[in-house]
Amino acid sequence: MSFVTAFTDKFYAVLICKSKSDTEFILETEPRSLGKISAGRQMVEGKINLVGQVIQNTDEVWNLKTNEKDFENKLHSFDWVDDLAALSSVEARQFAQNWLFSWMKKYSSGVGPGWTPELTGRRLVRWVHHHLFLTQGFSEKKLKKFNLLLARQAKFLSKRAMKTSEGLPRFEALLGLIYAGCYLKNMEKFIEPATVALADECHHLINSEEIVFSRNSQDILNIFTILIWAKLALKDSNWNPSVTHLETIEKLAPVLRNLRHSDAGLPRFHGSCGDVDGQLDQALSNAESRKTSLSETSVGFAKLSNSRTTVIIDAAPPPMGKKAVKADASTLAFEMVSGQRRVFTSCGPGYLFGSDLSLVGRQTSSHCAVYIEDRNSSEFSSVEGWFKASKKMIINGPSTVPKEISNHEGAGIFEGAHDGFVQSYGLTHVRKLKLSQDGYTFEGEDLMIAIEDSHKRQFDKVSKKNRNDQLSVNAAFHLHPNVVVRLDQENNRISLALKNGEVWIFNHGSDLRLQLEPTIFFENGLFEPLESKKLILSAGLLEYGTRIKWSLTRALDKDLS
Incomplete structure (x- = not known):
């Protein structure tokens, strides 16, 4: 991400968070993102490890100073809610709500590392998936603020989703915008431009070397899962996914089927951790495609x-x-x-x-x-980045x-x-x-x-x-x-x-x-x-x-x- 892009993201985030917005859920969806009960139990017991960062004091999690970008992404995307929702105990809900309240208090004005299009998209999707789990017992005031932040994040995505990096980050941002249009009141206007943009990204993905470039099977699965979730969300709202969207699902399904080990996991090469906790089989099932790859190799x-x-x-x-x-x-x-x-x-x-x-x-x-x-x-060899640790x-x-x-x-x-x-x-x-x-x-x-x-x-x-x-x-x-x-x-x-x-x-x-x-x-x-x-x-x-x-x-x- 360039300095100009990062600065513009911050500008729009702060500007949009000054505006008045209102929304509420018009449709409910089942939680499609899967978590680990064991990981949720560990978090409740105070044993918290997010991408190598061990957290000792959970109350100060949003004040941690770190240069670990992967940790910041995991924290601000709210992916960890999946694990707590899988546990679904009273203690797990209280834990999730405490972290949610702290985030809302600290970052509701549009500041902080979480206001990038891809993280905002991931966060909005988790809030939609688990909104009943997250908001149970909320006072009217807290529920109103939660809905206000949902609306602000949707508006932010409407301005910045297409400005983020191509590939997985842009797909994550567009899924958040589609979810907002499908499940939130007064956000229906975002569905059409988001589906058009998603079709363009699908066309670029299939007709370029983008999918082959990283050769990270987990990234491919994540994009495939996003396309499945977008298809299901659009059908919930009586919208038809684009032909390009559905064709991309048809093309990716046999690729992933060929990358599937007999234990339903993926190969552990090029950044993939292999263990996908049922995500692969669930996505392939929802794809409704039984095609197999005719090629000797997949990516x-x-x-x-x-x-x-x-x-x-x-x-x-x-x-x-x-x-x-x-x-x-x-x-x-x-x-x-x-x-x-x-x-x-x-x-x-x-x-x-x-x-x-x-x-x-x-x-x-x-x-x-x-x-x-x-x-x-x-x-x-090392590569340096602006204000970033070398990689x-x-x-x-x-x-x-x-x-x-x-x-x-x-x-x-x-x-x-x-x-x-x-x-x-x-x-x-x-x-x-x-x-x-x-x-x-x-x-x-x-x-x-x-x-x-x-x-x-x-x-x-x-x-x-x-x-x-x-x-x-x-x-x-x-x-x-x-x-x-x-x-x-x-x-x-x-x-x-x-x-x-x-x-x-x-x-x-x-x-x-x-x-x-x-x-x-x-x-x-x-x-x-x-x-x-x-x-x-x-x-x-x-x-x-x-x-x-x-x-x-x-x-x-x-x-x-």
Whole structure:
């Protein structure tokens, strides 16, 4: 967001909040945003963690000084109301009302970080979803002020929704404006311009690289959910969504269906935390579309799926540029899920626990990927912003990522390669993954190879420079925290026990070194990252070609899930 845009937002917010407005609900809607009962219970008990910011004194939450933009967004969007409404106890309602009253007292004049179009849209939607929960027991005076602020936020969105950043922020702002028009008295005039603007955004989204750019599956799901909620709101008010709006839903549904793991979650790449608490299945159900993707990949992700086992691979170059500040160096990394249990996963988005950890989960070594020494397959660099803390973005990475998905006797086979190590070591990473027809065997073969003469010269140059210390190539396999690891050194194998009773056996070539090391798992809603384990297979870099072979086989099936 530019300085001029931010200043203009503040100007309109203050100006509109000086005007007199009046509204009330003309329609009620069910709460469509889902929360976690466990998270709501923690908040009521005083255990509050919003995107890495632990809050000790809940009464002073709106006075906290922080440079954490993700925390401010979470707080001022009122997303946390979803969790309290899911709990729906008297204590949860009192907690939500206390925070609501404090926000109304401090920010009703249009000041503060919450008066941006995207945050205002998110906040208005939560107020509409949970207005009965939030306003129960209100005095007439408090209810009048609540409705007054709803009207002011609607008018602010009517002026600024189309001025915010393209992509998810603009969709969030437009949804708030559509909700205001559909559910609030005297706001019906906003429905038509908002639906026209939404159709324009849908057209831009589908006919540009915007949806592919970030490759954050959770952002794609959030946009899809917004389109579903907008469709339902318009139908509540007897308005027909635009053809472009409905066509966009039809196009996004198969993309998300292809990104869906067997546990109803999403892959944990490029800022997505994977665990979406039923949001994906609910949105797909409301989409009323049963189309499946005919493409081998969806927004750069390839998928192998047999029986109840899914494998999703990051099979495209990483997002680059200033907008891709959550992109991972994860080319050719994979995740594996068996039924409802995650087996191999990624560390996930460290930004959930503050900016200090934001880069941790983005490294190549933080994924089920192959790397040389501790080098990333992509290069990170800092980007500075006006009055903002610097962020890391990818400025250089794999440019060529050929891939192919085939089927042999019912087994799904993925073959891909990337050139992320050619410039530094002269080596191309080639990965082959195979999932058996019954989903019980998952095999992998990784090859680091110098292909062209120029690549071999680069490899010779690096080898000569490091002739006293042999370079090593490493294949990392990050395990979900719920996986119990047992190492059988005598038989050179590892057993992985899942909570549902399944046991998987991990085997590897006898020429490889195996290490079991600690790793970290970032999950939304927790106070601190979870500890877990990772398997590291290592081999010395041999002349122009090094191979790592491994397999995972289900040995015992006591599926209690």
